[in-house]
Amino acid sequence: MRTRAKICGITRLEDAQAVVNAGADAIGLVFYEPSPRYVAVSQAEKIAKMIPPYVQIVGLFVNAEIDEIRNILHHVTLDVLQFHGHETPEQCVSIAQQFGKRWYKAIQVKPELDLIAEIKRYQKAGASAILLDAWHPELKGGTGLQFDWSQFPRLDIPLILAGGLTPENVTEAIETTQTFAVDVSGGVEVSKGIKDHQLIEKFMQGVHCGSAK
Template sequence: MAAVRSKICGITRIEDALVAAHAGADAIGLVFYPPSPRAVSIHQAREIVAALPPFVTVVGLFVNASRCEINETLDAVSLDLLQFHGDETPEQCAGYPRPYIKALRVRPGDDIAAACERYRDARGLLLDAFVEGVPGGTGSAFDWNLVPANLPKPIILAGGLTPENVTTAIEKVRPYGVDVSGGVEQSKGIKSSLRVKAFVEAVRRTN
């Protein structure tokens, strides 16, 4: 099994980005969705990105954003990867000068293999818990048994992950990567350095 990557999402402060980077996280996530308590402004995002050391992937998260809004963000912030976390179609995810991953909120009966084919241009699929009316960041886990083995795209597992359960999640799902936000926070949008380090270390031990 290849080494599982880790992403710390919902970063709002430089100090939290640096904790994630120095702990060994492969990526950080910046939320460009104003209703989220973890949303960042363009100014905040630029400062966070400027402070990062090299080799940390910066992911920009959008929820049903307009093409104009996304392009304006890309013009202003050095993002490496786009994450579409709303109801975006494959056509709405395509056509940007950055690769993308598509988030799916998983429910029983969902055909994840078919979604891999539908979003064939995505670099991977992020699987999150379904909570009615909330696009993500709920802190809820879903039934990991719903994830089929041997999917044709890299899978990033999200939803309710914590330093305490991420090892079990990795052993169960065998994902390409894991994505955490609320599970390493001391309050919404503010990370706990101890929990970030514990999460990344747990992923490394599993590897």
């Protein structure tokens, strides 16, 4: 099965176009103000309007208030909600149902975490997928770190691999984990929030190579 790819932390129109041109399956818009990849609603609205059909727009939220999400969805067409904070399964379901959206949960792979049990908590609640990211005590994604890929489980829910992915290691990552999808941000940037279009192309080439083996 072909491995899907999402390029996250898009802040500029030209970067969004580069992602589309490279053949990625989704773009990620970060609606978390402390993040250096945060995108204002007005800019996100412009980006979303230029994304063609069959490329999904994912909105990343970290412990967001319901009114904040409502305001964003009023202006920005999102296909999927990505919860990247301490949201419980019940909170994820409640928010997603209010807006009629599919959702998935990002889980940071901590050393002491019962990863399988944590995944199943959100799977039981109706998550469309689970994103597994490297753990950092302060940052919520975009750390540039990677966890031990040998810990990557095989379960009956789509799993997304994130954390420390680059054009140089994404093929190996896919071959090692057999992940449903990969999610990259910092690995294709010249600076935080500013994408390198050549790196995006190379990353997608790596994805295709990993999928073909």
